[in-house]
Amino acid sequence: MKRSTRGCGCAIAVLVLVLGAGGFGFWKYGLPWLRSRPPKPTGELQVHVLDVGPIEGDSILIISPAGKSVLIDSGDAGKGKVVLDALKRYKVDRLDYFIATHPHTDHIGAADEVLNGIKVGTMVDNGVDLSTPAPVTATKPGKGKKVAPPPPPPKKSKTKTVNAFFDEYRDALKQNGAQYEKAVPGKKYDLGGGAILTVLAPAEPFFTKDQMKTGGNDTNANSIVLRLDYGDFSMLFMGDAESQTEERLLSKPDLDLKAKVIKIGHHGSKYATSENFVKRAQPEAAIISDGAWNRYGHPAQSVLDRLKAANTKVWRTDLQGEITITTKGKGDSGKLYEIKTAKETREDLWAGREAMKDDSSRSGFIAYGDFGAPPKPKPITTRH
Secondary structure (H helix, E strand, O other), X not given: OOOOOHHHHHHHHHHHHHHHXXXXXXXXXXXXXXXXXXXXXXXXXXXEEOOOOOOOOOOEEEEOOOOOEEEEOOOOOOOHHHHHHHHHHOOOOEEEEEEEOOOOHHHHOOHHHHXXXXXXXXXXEOOOOOOOOOOOOOOOOOOOOXXXXXOOOOOOOOOOXXXXXXXXXXXXXXXXXXXXXXXXXXXEEEEEOOEEXXXXXXXXXXXXXXXXXXXXXXXXXXXXXXXXEEOOEEEEXXXXXXXXXXXXXXXXXXXXXXXXXXXXXXXXXOOOOOHHHXXXXXXXXXXXXXXXXXXEOOOOHHHHXXXXXXXXXXXXXXXXXXXXXXXXXXXXXXXXEEEEEXXXXXXXXXXXXXXXXXXXXXXXXXXXXXXXXXXXXXXXXXXX
């Protein structure tokens, strides 16, 4: 007597349909979810906020657990040696990424020195071009028209033009051979080992001078802003972003701005680090890269007061030198990250500096420097 196989065939068909539907569901929803999840941390991440003072400036070195390196800014002209020495000290013989947040000398004045001193894989900036226009070539005149005499060659001067630093940066970039990219919000850079660097700003249209009537500088407001994620650790790099930049970021409710550590925008200027931004970011630690001889009252007392009210701990390069943050991306004995400084200070970290100039475009902010010479040390007199 033959056994019926009709029921068996139906069961197999149902099973195939279920497996097919499950496979399709995983491909459609499960796989994208898995890909969107941050990779697990696999080692130590290092962030070194270099001391490029005592005037002013930013230069930050990131070394991922996989050994990839990122330099954010280079400090002012003449600080290239400080940056290159730090790269050598941390055994970085090639930069995977060099990011110029915006074209001000205290951020990329030494970019040409760095590009001339080390190989760079990819150069990223905000796309603002300050290059000196090329001279116009005279065209041949028609019949009967006189040719205007060529202008006399410019006299050589030891004084550089305000855009000279940008021309030097672009020339050095060509010589270096690095690939060039314009920063695009949402672009992610995989640094390996689970570390991801994401561009948050600037978004177009760029800020203009007319939009800075409440204070601040449009070039600063168009700074590149970055977010670094590694396991449970996160850090914001604000460049010289102003409060207008922060407001634009805050207007995006889905944008993750909460971070364990923040590199404060614009060296602690009163025109940045707004109360609303601090509330959204909720940083545990704030790093201020500033110079003891800056003229603009960085960091401002109002900024320090806002950070203190938010229970955020503060570190400052003007008082503590180079600042290093290390993390393994997960709590190690209850400690997610560690912050060390090059030197101890007896000065009050919560005391702001008095401004000699207002760092606002509407009040004569000098866009390309003018920080002045350092104060002369007072002669030591001895009594007999």
